[in-house]
Amino acid sequence: xxxxxxxxxxxxxxxxxxxxxxxxxxxxxxxxxxxxxxxxxxxxxxxxxxxxxxxxxxxxxxxxxxxxxxxxxxxxxxxxxxxxxxxxxxxxxxxxxxxxxxxxxxxxxxxxxxxxxxxxxxxxxxxxxxxxxxxxxxxxxxxxxxxxxxxxxxxxxxxxxxxxxxxxxxxxxxxxxxxxxxxxxxxxxxxxxxxxxxxxxxxxxxxxxxxxxxxxxxxxxxxxxxxxxxxxxxxx
Numbered sequence: 001x002x003x004x005x006x007x008x009x010x011x012x013x014x015x016x017x018x019x020x021x022x023x024x025x026x027x028x029x030x031x032x033x034x035x036x037x038x039x040x041x042x043x044x045x046x047x048x049x050x051x052x053x054x055x056x057x058x059x060x061x062x063x064x065x066x067x068x069x070x071x072x073x074x075x076x077x078x079x080x081x082x083x084x085x086x087x088x089x090x091x092x093x094x095x096x097x098x099x100x101x102x103x104x105x106x107x108x109x110x111x112x113x114x115x116x117x118x119x120x121x122x123x124x125x126x127x128x129x130x131x132x133x134x135x136x137x138x139x140x141x142x143x144x145x146x147x148x149x150x151x152x153x154x155x156x157x158x159x160x161x162x163x164x165x166x167x168x169x170x171x172x173x174x175x176x177x178x179x180x181x182x183x184x185x186x187x188x189x190x191x192x193x194x195x196x197x198x199x200x201x202x203x204x205x206x207x208x209x210x211x212x213x214x215x216x217x218x219x220x221x222x223x224x225x226x227x228x229x230x231x232x233x234x235x236x
Contacts, residue, residue, distance in 0.1 A: 001025065002027050002157070002158055003023075003059075003191070004023070004025075004059075004060045005021050005022060005023040005024070005060075006022060006060070007020050007056065007058070008022075008044075008047060008067070009054060010047050010053075010055060017040050018040050018043055018047065018054070018213045019212070019214050020214060021057070021210075023208060026205075027189060029190075030180075030184045030190040030203050031191050031192070031204060031206050032192050032193075032200055032204035033191060033193045033207075033208055033210060034194075034200075034207060034209050034234060035209055035210035040212075041162075041193045041210055042084055042162055044210070045160050045162045045193055048191070049079060049160055050069055050072075050073070050074040051071050053067070054068075061077065061078075062157070066079075075104055077157075078155075078156055079159075080104075080156030080159050081151065082148055082151050082159070082162065082164060086146075088143050088147065091136075092135055093131065093135065094127050094130050094131045094132070095117070098120060098127075100150065101153030102116065102154065103154075104155070104156075105155055116155075117153070120149050124146075126145065127142070127149055130142065140168055140172075141169060141171075141172030144168065144172070144176065145175075145176075157188075157189070158188070158191070159183065159190045160191050161180065161190060161191070161192045161193065164180070164192075165194065173196075177200075177203070184203055192204065197231065197234055198231065201231075202221075205220075205221055207221050207227075207230060209234065217229065217230060217233060
């Protein structure tokens with residue numbers, strides 16, 4: 001397993017948000033986390049990334065315990081997060097945001113960093129056109145592309161994606177789903193939180209349904225019966 005959570009509990013003060021989560025992500029898998037708003041999906045993503053410290057349980061990545069480890073260390077170990085709110089750095093251009101992402105790979109030579117940046121611009125041509133523009137002045141869809149590009153610049157070994165299409169125009173949504181599908185075909189393990197379950201589940205290998213901070217359903221996304229069970233339960 002690339003990632004395994006064992007009996008993970010997370011609190012915000014007295015609020016017991018995650019209540020004994022067990023989850024696993026294998027090499028090359030795309031795992032969907034589904035459920036209504038407010039059930040703990042984003043808290044789960046932040047707990048894996050080290051933005052929130054679990055109060056109990058284990059987070060194991062590639063054989064190493066990560067629970068209690070700082071977010072900066074987790075990032076350098078290869079877990080990249082595309083957050084729900086994008087977190088574009090104010091006062092920095094598109095290219096400066098991307099170069100910050102590359103800082104997760106300090107051993108790269110200057111030539112290699114330049115080559116990787118050129119590859120990023122080939123994948124995201126709109127960002128190439130706006131490389132000197134302040135990142136926070138981009139449209140919502142362009143900011144989401146920049147959030148993806150910045151994380152990918154750090155060559156993550158596992159990718160956490162939290163609500164990537166929320167509030168975006170249909171054309172941008174299509175582009176983002178195509179991007180996630182491309183990353184999946186490259187074999188990058190992904191944990192995906194997405195409200196558009198009907199569309200997102202087509203990209204996933206397996207899925208979990210979260211209710212009130214607990215996993216209430218786990219399934220194989222290629223199994224029509226298990227997909228239907230998930231969709232029925234969400235629609236109730």
